[in-house]
Each structure stands twice: as C-alpha cells, then as structure tokens.
Amino acid sequence: MIKLLLLSALFSHAAEAPTSLQKDAALFQAKCAKCHTIGRGDRVGPDLKGLSERREKAWIIGFITRTGFYLDNDAEAKKLLAKFNGVRMEDTGLSEAQAAALLSYLDAASKGPVGPEEAPEPEAEDPAAKVRMPAEGRGAWLPGIAAGLVCLALAVGVWQLGFPLSAAVLLVLAAGAGYWSLGGRRHHRLLGDQQGYAPAQPIDYSHATHAGKLKIDCLYCHYGAARSDVAGVPPASVCMGCHNAVRKTAGATEPSAEIAKLVAAWDTRLSSAPAAIEWNRIHDLPDFVHFSHRAHVANDIRCQECHGPVQDMARVRQASSLSMGWCVNCHRQEKSVAPSHWKRTGGPLDCAACHW
Numbered sequence: 301m302i303k304l305l306l307l308s309a310l311f312s313h314a315a316e317a318p319t320s321l322q323k324d325a326a327l328f329q330a331k332c333a334k335c336h337t338i339g340r341g342d343r344v345g346p347d348l349k350g351l352s353e354r355r356e357k358a359w360i361i362g363f364i365t366r367t368g369f370y371l372d373n374d375a376e377a378k379k380l381l382a383k384f385n386g387v388r389m390e391d392t393g394l395s396e397a398q399a400a401a402l403l404s405y406l407d408a409a410s411k412g413p414v415g416p417e418e419a420p421e422p423e424a425e426d427p428a429a430k431v432r433m434p435a436e437g438r439g440a441w442l443p444g445i446a447a448g449l450v451c452l453a454l455a456v457g458v459w460q461l462g463f464p465l466s467a468a469v470l471l472v473l474a475a476g477a478g479y480w481s482l483g484g485r486r487h488h489r490l491l492g493d494q495q496g497y498a499p500a501q502p503i504d505y506s507h508a509t510h511a512g513k514l515k516i517d518c519l520y521c522h523y524g525a526a527r528s529d530v531a532g533v534p535p536a537s538v539c540m541g542c543h544n545a546v547r548k549t550a551g552a553t554e555p556s557a558e559i560a561k562l563v564a565a566w567d568t569r570l571s572s573a574p575a576a577i578e579w580n581r582i583h584d585l586p587d588f589v590h591f592s593h594r595a596h597v598a599n600d601i602r603c604q605e606c607h608g609p610v611q612d613m614a615r616v617r618q619a620s621s622l623s624m625g626w627c628v629n630c631h632r633q634e635k636s637v638a639p640s641h642w643k644r645t646g647g648p649l650d651c652a653a654c655h656w
C-alpha cells in the first residue's frame with residue numbers, strides 16, 4: 301500500500317514536470333511568437349508585454365477567442381487593425397480556458413523570463429553593427445575621379461601647347477578613368493566573379509520588409525543554415541504561416557499583387573500540377589568547392605559578414621566576391637584580428653578542406 305502511494309506520488313510528480321506555465325510558453329511559441337513578442341517590441345502585431353495593464357481581462361479573452369468578430373465589430377480592435385496596417389490577426393482556435401491560461405503566462409512573462417525557453421535575449425543591439433561588412437565592388441571612386449581630372453587638365457594644357465594628338469589620347473584616358481570611377485569595375489572582373497549580382501525575382505519579396513522592418517530572424521526562414529551545408533530558400537508553407545492572414549502591405553487599400561502571386565502558387569499545392577516559385581539563385585560556388593553553412597554559423601559568424609546587410613536590401617545582391625582569396629583571407633585571421641564574437645579563430649587552409 302505504502303509502495304503504491306509512493307509510486308503514485310512519483311508518477312504525479314513526473315506528470316507535473318512541464319509546469320502549466322511552460323506548456324503555455326510552448327503554446328505561445330507555436331501559435332503567437334511569429335507575430336508577437338513579450339517585451340521586445342512590436343513585430344507583425346503589438347508587443348504583448350503588460351497587456352493586462354492596458355486592457356480588461358474580458359476584452360483580451362474575447363479578442364483571442366473571437367478575433368475575426370472583434371476586428372469587424374469592436375471599436376478598440378478596429379483601432380488596432382488600423383495601427384497595424386490592416387494586417388488581420390488570424391483566428392486562434394483557442395478556447396476561453398486556454399486563452400485565460402495564456403494570459404496568465406503573458407502576465408508572468410511580462411515580469412521576467414519564465415522557464416528555459418524564455419532565456420533573456422541579449423539586448424537588442426543591431427547584430428549587423430559589430431560585423432565587418434564585405435567590401436562591395438563599388439569601383440575606385442576617388443582615385444578614378446582624381447585620375448580623370450588630372451588627365452583632363454593635362455589634355456587642356458597639351459592642347460594649348462599645340463599637340464592635338466597627345467591631347468586626344470589624354471581625353472580618352474580621362475574618359476576611361478571616369479568610367480572606372482562610375483563603377484566600371486562591376487563589369488570588368490575575373491570570370492565567375494558575381495559580386496553585386498542582384499537578379500529580379502518571380503515575386504518581389506523584400507528582405508528590407510521582412511528581416512529589417514518586421515525583424516524576422518534569418519534562421520526562421522533559412523533554417524537549413526544552422527543544420528546543414530545549404531541555407532535553403534524557405535518553401536511557400538513558411539510564408540503562408542503569415543500570409544494566410546496578411547494580404548495587404550502597410551497603408552494599402554488593395555491586396556498586394558505580389559502577395560497574390562504567392563497565394564496563387566500555394567493554392568495549386570494539392571492540384572495535379574503544383575506551381576513552384578522559381579527563385580533565381582544568386583550565390584553559387586563552382587561544384588569543385590565544398591562550403592558548409594553549419595560549420596560557419598555554428599562558429600557564430602554572422603550572416604552579414606559574408607552576405608552584407610541583407611536586412612536593408614529590398615532585392616538581395618551578392619555582397620562578397622566568393623573567390624578563393626576571400627575564403628582564405630578570412631581563414632587566415634589570427635585571434636588578435638578576429639572579431640571577438642568568434643568562438644574559434646581561423647579556418648582550414650589545406651586544399652582538401654575546400655576541394656574534395
């Protein structure tokens with residue numbers, strides 16, 4: 301009997317292991333976190349920190365359980381809708397009891413981190429700020445302009461001295477220098493060097509909107525980068541997690557034609573000929589080079605260090621040359637020069653590490 305009691309005590313203890321707060325934290329992560337934060341600012345929807353202090357409990361529960369009805373009929377909800385660019389929060393499918401439990405979690409999390417999932421974020425400094433950006437092939441602006449002006453001045457001088465042929469040669473040189481300064485280097489580089497390449501995409505998707513303004517984490521979409529060699533471009537299902545609800549851009553009255561293309565492709569997913577979105581590949585190493593994202597990302601090298609400030613790009617462009625010299629230069633960095641956020645310094649220099 302005593303054994304039985306002990307046993308049942310043990311079991312009930314085991315069943316308690318994930319506390320209800322932790323379960324609600326998991327529910328929040330799964331259903332709400334892609335649009336809301338608790339104390340880290342507005343995202344697609346408002347920051348939910350201190351929600352109970354600004355709204356009645358009944359209103360909150362009502363809003364969470366009957367979102368569509370509130371957005372159509374409730375004055376406060378309509379104000380929110382206007383403030384958040386007409387982006388409608390989707391129906392949550394939660395019961396009142398679940399919503400009440402989530403609210404207790406929100407109250408607890410508003411006061412401080414709850415459980416391991418809510419480990420305090422490193423303060424939201426801009427990760428790109430401490431990253432050295434790759435030099436982009438802008439051409440030799442200043443030297444180019446200087447050389448152009450010198451040639452021009454010389455040409456004028458030589459002309460006045462009565463040497464028209466030399467003046468003509470100098471004029472051609474001046475024009476060449478001008479072309480160079482305007483970024484001619486972009487077109488004159490080693491074969492296969494695609495630095496600056498920025499093709500148009502089938503859907504006018506913007507990183508400046510998603511990774512910049514909405515601050516969606518790179519790994520939310522490019523989850524492969526932390527786990528495998530390839531970063532991967534997200535499938536439409538990742539986009540539709542939000543775009544099921546979001547059909548307009550900020551301030552627009554009409555649904556966005558670009559989002560409509562996404563939805564149209566998605567709507568064919570169950571048909572006999574599902575339409576794939578054919579994103580144009582931008583970064584592409586030759587097949588004889590081996591590169592792994594995981595090895596670099598796990599080493600805390602920021603995406604921006606190799607890809608530039610993607611969160612500011614309306615259209616992705618290749619910011620680095622991806623040449624062998626570029627890889628090797630970074631692999632050669634010693635501890636003293638390496639940015640402090642590296643866990644380890646340098647990378648392999650032997651040919652077989654990259655060619656196999």
Ligand code: HEC
Nearest residue numbers: 331332335344345346380381384387388389390392542545
């Ligand atoms: C697709 C994005 C999205 C998801 C997912 C989402 N919300 Fe929202 N939420 C919004 C937006 C946007 C608003 C502002 C009202 C509007 O425009 O619809 C909002 C508003 C709210 C508000 C009112 C906040 C205030 O300041 O008064 C609450 C409460 C809320 N959401 C709770 C939740 C909860 C809980 C979940 C998860 C079960 C959730 N939301 C999931 C987008 C979302």
Ligand code: HEC
Nearest residue numbers: 510511516517518521533579581582583603607610611616
């Ligand atoms: C909402 C999803 C989403 C987020 C968040 C996101 N991306 Fe992307 N990314 C895409 C899609 C879709 C493409 C393909 C279309 C394009 O190139 O714009 C892409 C393309 C890219 C490419 C070019 C791929 C190629 O073909 O070479 C790079 C590099 C990239 N993303 C880096 C980043 C970085 C760095 C971040 C974080 C600052 C980020 N992405 C955040 C969806 C996302």
Ligand code: HEC
Nearest residue numbers: 334344504505506509534538539542546549550556558559
């Ligand atoms: C976490 C939510 C979320 C995800 C995931 C997401 N989007 Fe968006 N997207 C938005 C919101 C919100 C807007 C409106 C932003 C605005 O106008 O301020 C938007 C706007 C857009 C637009 C309108 C033009 C623009 O960029 O401003 C396009 C096109 C688009 N998204 C495509 C995509 C594609 C393709 C994916 C998947 C690779 C994706 N979105 C994933 C929330 C999301």
Ligand code: HEC
Nearest residue numbers: 518522525530531532533583584585591596601602603606
């Ligand atoms: C050490 C430099 C480096 C870092 C750090 C890095 N990348 Fe890349 N990325 C590359 C190179 C090189 C390629 C081309 C790979 C190829 O062609 O095999 C590439 C290709 C890509 C592509 C398109 C091809 C693919 O692999 O799917 C995407 C998307 C991408 N990177 C996103 C990211 C994101 C997101 C991060 C941060 C989480 C990141 N990268 C971090 C160097 C880097």
Ligand code: HEC
Nearest residue numbers: 590591595599605626627630631644645646647648653654
């Ligand atoms: C911004 C700096 C940086 C750039 C640029 C860079 N790497 Fe690396 N790479 C590193 C570091 C640091 C390591 C060491 C990682 C470790 O020890 O875990 C590394 C490791 C590697 C490894 C060994 C991976 C493993 O599994 O241990 C390979 C292969 C590699 N890099 C290939 C490349 C190639 C190819 C390029 C160019 C296309 C490149 N890297 C560009 C910093 C860089």
Ligand code: HEC
Nearest residue numbers: 492585586589622623624627628631648649650651653654
């Ligand atoms: C850190 C990675 C890395 C290491 C180490 C490395 N390479 Fe490379 N190698 C590359 C990349 C990336 C390219 C592709 C360059 C391009 O497309 O412009 C390349 C290209 C080449 C090419 C083709 C010619 C060219 O320049 O495009 C040869 C040959 C070559 N490597 C030989 C070697 C030899 C020999 C070694 C050892 C001494 C070596 N590589 C070590 C990354 C590496």
